[in-house]
Amino acid sequence: MSGFVEKPEPIQVPGLVHLHTGKVRELYRNEAGDLVMVASDRISAYDWVLPTEIPDKGRVLTRLSLWWFEQLADLAPNHVLSTELPAGAPADWEGRALVCKSLRMVPVECVARGYLTGSGLAEYDETRTVCGLALPEGLVDGSELPAPIFTPATKAEVGEHDENVSYEEVARQVGADTAAALRQATLAVYSRARDISRERGIVLADTKFEFGFDGDDLVLADEVLTPDSSRFWPADRWQPGRAQPSYDKQFVRDWLTSAESGWDRRSEQPPPPLPQQVVDATRAKYVEAYELLTGQSWS
Secondary structure (H helix, E strand, C coil): CCEECCCCCCCCCCCCEEEEECCCEEEEECCCCCEEEEECCCCEECCEECCCCCCCHHHHHHHHHHHHHHHCCCCCCECEEECCCCCCCCHHHCCCEEEECCCEECCCEEEEEEECCHHHHHHHHHHCEECCEECCCCCCCCCEEEEEEECCECCCCCCCCCCECCHHHHHHHHCHHHHHHHHHHHHHHHHHHHHHHHHCCEEEEEEEEEEEEECCEEEEECCCCCCCCEEEEEHHHCCCCCCCCCCCCHHHHHHHCCCCCCCCCCCCCCCCCCCHHHHHHHHHHHHHHHHHHHCCCCC
16 A cells, blocks of 8 residues: 555635645646646655655745756746736745646656666666666666666656656657657756756756646646755765765655654555654755755745
């Protein structure tokens, strides 16, 4: 089993139709046909959406995505139309709601990797490939790759794993021209973001993007380059050959797999609530990532 420990009831807002509850976001459609994305403070781990929220997390993700969209505007148009709060929306939506273009979404998670870790490392250890791409011998956890690679994945439902697929499978699913456009855009955006992050003392190990079409134009959608969608490592502590410290929900993962939590991730039991110290440490990491990347104070 996996999914929501406690699935929330969506807030009803006059003039908005609720479309979907995701791991982190609620999706609505307004009367003009635009989408309204609301980033909650929910957090997920090991395919579960946990019962404990991380204060300010949704606002951090939203504000950081908006900052990145500005840095990337010359490389890829994005879906944001407005940050104005929809009429009748609750005050808590301030800073976490975006009005966005309704796009024809491409059903592919567009993953770029500049460093070897995670599921890429697991595949490499078995086959010396990632998503069918051959890599050199001798790489270890945290190794920088000779060049960034495009390693797409299928988009999974809440509670299920994304699955890595080959570029050829993407081309079969969406067409050769679209696959080529996705690869080009993904690697261009990753390379820009990697360089910006590096200037700020952060290694952008890998990240995932979602794209959709606005007519014939490929548009960057959803969140972008946040600690939820990316692996950010402190550059001064990067050391290949071990797991890297990171700006993300590692505190949550570590506690869930500790004896203190009493939870067995292989069981069918949902995970327990998080203790306050884990909540506080996780919030601090999200805020720290925002401040380091943008150069702006969160408060």
